[in-house]
Amino acid sequence: xxxxxxxxxxxxxxxxxxxxxxxxxxxxxxxxEHVGGVSTGYDYTRTANPTRDVLEESIAKLxxxxxxxxxxxxxxxxxxxxxxxxxxxxxxxxxxLYGGTYRLFEETLRRYGLHFSYVDLRNIExxxxxxxxxxxxxxxxxxxxxxxxxxxxxxxxxxAQKHDILTIVDNTFLTPYYQRPLELGVDVVVHSATKYLxxxxxxxAGLVVTKGNELSERVKYLHNAIGACLSPHDCYLLMRGxxxxxxxxxxxxxxxxxxxxxxRKHPLINGExxxxxxxxxxxxxxxxxxxxxxxxxxxxxxxxxxxxxxxNRLELITFAESLGGVESLITYPATQTHADIPEEIRxxxxxxxxxxxxxxxxxxxxxxxxxxxxxxxxxxxxx
Ligand SMILES: *Cc1c(COP(=O)(O)O)cnc(C)c1O
Numbered sequence: 379x380x381x382x383x384x385x386x387x388x389x390x391x392x393x394x395x396x397x398x399x400x401x402x403x404x405x406x407x408x409x410x411e412h413v414g415g416v417s418t419g420y421d422y423t424r425t426a427n428p429t430r431d432v433l434e435e436s437i438a439k440l441x442x443x444x445x446x447x448x449x450x451x452x453x454x455x456x457x458x459x460x461x462x463x464x465x466x467x468x469x470x471x472x473x474x475l476y477g478g479t480y481r482l483f484e485e486t487l488r489r490y491g492l493h494f495s496y497v498d499l500r501n502i503e504x505x506x507x508x509x510x511x512x513x514x515x516x517x518x519x520x521x522x523x524x525x526x527x528x529x530x531x532x533x534x535x536x537x538a539q540k541h542d543i544l545t546i547v548d549n550t551f552l553t554p555y556y557q558r559p560l561e562l563g564v565d566v567v568v569h570s571a572t573k574y575l576x577x578x579x580x581x582x583a584g585l586v587v588t589k590g591n592e593l594s595e596r597v598k599y600l601h602n603a604i605g606a607c608l609s610p611h612d613c614y615l616l617m618r619g620x621x622x623x624x625x626x627x628x629x630x631x632x633x634x635x636x637x638x639x640x641x642r643k644h645p646l647i648n649g650e651x652x653x654x655x656x657x658x659x660x661x662x663x664x665x666x667x668x669x670x671x672x673x674x675x676x677x678x679x680x681x682x683x684x685x686x687x688x689x690n691r692l693e694l695i696t697f698a699e700s701l702g703g704v705e706s707l708i709t710y711p712a713t714q715t716h717a718d719i720p721e722e723i724r725x726x727x728x729x730x731x732x733x734x735x736x737x738x739x740x741x742x743x744x745x746x747x748x749x750x751x752x753x754x755x756x757x758x759x760x761x
Contacts, residue, residue: 382440382555383624389436389617402432404614425602429610433617434585437569440554442561443587445594447601448613452550452570453478454606455584459546459566461600465491467514470505473498474727476523476548476570477716485718496727499529500660506537515544518564521551521664524676524711524735525728526652528660531667535563544593550574550702555627556670560589566597573702574673577619577626581612626704626740630673633746634738638675640747646754650678650732673738674701676711682731684757685710689734691753694745701737706746709735 379385390402405428410420420426430448438446449455456479463469471483473496483494495508499518516538520529531547538545546566547559553574559567569575571583586601588594601607608616638653653675654664664671679685689697695706699714709715716729724730738746 385436385440386555386623387621389620390432393432402429402614402617404610405429406610423610424605424607427607427610427613429613430608433608433613436617436620437554437575437585438587440558441549441567441587442554442558443567443589444591445588445598447586447588447597448571448608448616449584449586449601450606450608450612451582452476452568452572452584453482454604455568455570455586456482456548458600458604458606459568459586459597460487460492461604462544462596463492463514466493466512467491468493468495468510468512469515469517470495470497470499470508470513470543471517472496472519472522472527472529474522474525474527474729475517475519476550477711477718479517479548480716481718496723498527499534500527502530502533502537505534509537509541509543513541513543515546517546517548518559519548519551520557520667521654521672521674523551523674524652524709524715524733526654526674526676528654528657528664530663531559531562531564539563551674552668552670552672553623553627555623556631556672557668559667560587562667565589565593570702571616572700574627574630575620575623575702576616577623577703579700579703579705579707581615581619583608583612583616627670627673629740630738631670633740633743634673634675634736635671636743637736637738637746637750641675641677641750644754646680646684646758647677648680652676674735675738676733676735678730678732679734679757680732684760685732685734687760688753688757691756692749693752694741694749695736701735703737704740706739706741707737709737711735 393402408423434446545564547564549567550570567587569585571585642651655671698707
């Protein structure tokens with residue numbers, strides 16, 4: 379197998395033998411002729427589309443899985459996977475996780491009779507103690523959004539196998555370039571490809587990758603039956619973005635590491651910076667299962683009253699609700715990504731009113747550091 383940088387750069391290349399097009403073309407057709415009464419393998423675009431096929435094969439290969447599925451958003455990808463479960467099933471879920479996933483589980487799927495327990499997945503005993511007779515899956519974010527907590531994937535997989543439980547990892551933050559959960563025994567990977575895989579804050583997309591034939595067939599069935607498929611045009615844009623993933627991730631990480639160090643030493647932050655490379659225990663676990671720390675970090679300002687002047691004063695880093703693009707974005711989880719989590723739970727898991735989440739872009743790190751520095755200095759001067 380080629381190195382990942384090579385696989386990424388050549389997504390879709392040498393797949394179109396008729397013309398030799400370097401980039402795989404976009405097939406907009408929704409219906410396909412059955413020449414002589416025989417299907418070409420393409421009948422109707424929801425079931426299969428040539429452009430989508432290339433993307434799906436690529437992500438399956440990158441994640442070292444057996445099948446890939448491109449969905450209209452990260453949430454659509456998660457919803458599709460959740461179609462595997464039935465009324466009465468129970469899932470164990472990361473304690474702090476993407477607010478939209480929490481909302482889907484609590485506001486929608488709970489009404490369909492699914493049950494969820496939110497557990498600090500760093501604590502294997504607590505996870506084991508939460509397993510019930512009807513527990514069907516672990517839904518894992520590592521690192522978590524927004525507190526960057528690291529779960530031990532091998533330990534969780536070991537526990538899951540013992541109890542015949544499915545493991546699902548949301549790999550949005552690290553991408554297959556840094557972390558390949560399926561190699562560690564995980565069954566399903568989901569992505570919000572809107573983030574790093576797309577990488578340019580200009581497409582909404584989700585991906586699922588499965589391991590094993592039976593599971594792949596079941597998800598394939600659900601993907602077609604539910605129909606939250608990615609449009610051919612967006613498949614094309616996503617592949618274009620993915621070609622530069624390796625370059626981007628390396629720069630995101632380099633910048634994030636330097637900013638994490640800078641913020642940690644800043645007097646207005648009291649050392650409260652969350653980045654998987656900083657905590658010794660989490661770093662050791664993380665390094666067993668991933669070959670990079672990524673470009674996301676969170677930090678707490680000393681006082682919630684500093685948040686508003688700080689955010690207003692930023693000039694380069696944009697106050698906006700997303701992550702993983704080339705441009706640096708900063709998010710206030712309490713009022714944005716995690717606003718739908720009840721305050722009591724939000725505070726209990728540590729997503730407090732002093733917390734900010736930074737998606738470090740690929741700009742020059744000196745400019746990013748200066749922007750943070752001047753905005754922090756301004757916030758401090760406020761009465
Ligand atoms: C954004 C995000 C999602 C949801 O993806 P969409 O593409 O916005 O639907 C799920 N998980 C994580 C970790 C995310 O950051």
